[in-house]
Amino acid sequence: MLIYPTIEIQDGRCVSLDKGRLDEPLIWHVDPVGMAQSFAKAGAEWMHLTDVDGITGNARNAELVETIIRKAGIPVQLGGGFRSRDGVERWIDKGAGRIVIGTLAAQEPDIVKQLAKYHPDQIVLALDVWNGHVMIDGWRRQSAITPEDFIAEFEDVPLAAIIITDIDSDIDAVDGRLGVISGLAAHSRTPVIASGVVRTVDDIARLKYIPNISGALVGRALFRKTVELGAALLEARRGPEKVAEFI
Incomplete structure (x- = not known):
């Protein structure tokens, strides 16, 4: 299982958002570029970066995002407001390892299918769930699409992964979130990356036992220092313990 250490940036700063509330960010006073480089030094194979301002169509972080992609030392999985084919391909050309798409996939699935065809294993779906429906527009609008239908729509598409977030659950209700994600x-043939469920290394140990979970985003826990990245990577790489069979 892969751990994706995660940075969210807003107005050039590292932040964490509570259930997508763009106007109430928790600000972390660290250098985004230095933080990204620390992930590579710890041994991470990938990192995840969300441009929060990009969700609202603001490009103020574009230069910073390019710098992180160039200097991180590991591939960057980039999300944040991709609403057109040109926008996705522009950032692939700029060196992003993967592009995360949510709203565009819900509204224009054929465009995303074409992107995945021409950029296999570089397109990731963002599946954000609230009250049994897919949320779009940066968690601000509820679509009429169910998560199961959303997954089925892309069943035979060469996606890199699907990131699943259960927005419904309280931040501490990890069991509920794991239930929805598992x-x-x-339902998915595409590997799933779990989001919003890692508070401690023990949560990573639990994720390894869920079929088809290929990875987890870990962001806030790293900034809060409830998870040390080296320990998280070690736990993720360690195979699940064998259970003795009853005779």
């Missing part, structure tokens, strides 16, 4: 992972 249930949807069972």
Whole structure:
């Protein structure tokens, strides 16, 4: 299982958002570029970067995002407001390892299917769930699409992964979130990356036992120092413990 250490940037600063509330960021006073480089030094194979301002169509972080992609030392999985084919391909050309797409996939699935065809294993779906429906526009609008239908729509598409976030659950209700994510992972042929469920290394150990979970985003826990990245990577690489069979 892969750990994706995660940075969210807003107005050039590292932040964390509570259930997508763009106007109430928790600001972390660290250098985004230095933080990204620390992920590579710890041994991470990938990192995840969300341009929060990009969700609202603001390009103020573009130069910073380019710098992180260039200097991180590991591939960057980039999300944040991709609403057109040109926008996706522009950032692939700029060196992003993967592009995360949510709203465009819900509204224009054929465009995303074409992107995945021409850029296999570089397109990731963002599946954000609230009250049994897919949320779009940066968690601000509820679509009429169910998560199961959303997954089925892209069943035979060469995606790199699907990132699943259960927005419904309270930040501390990890069991509930794991239940939703594991249930949807069972519907997917595409590997699933779990989001919003890692508070401690023990949560990573639990994720390894869920079929079709290929990775986890870890952001806030790194900044809060409830998870040390080296320990998280070690736990993720360690195979699940074998359970003795009853005779």
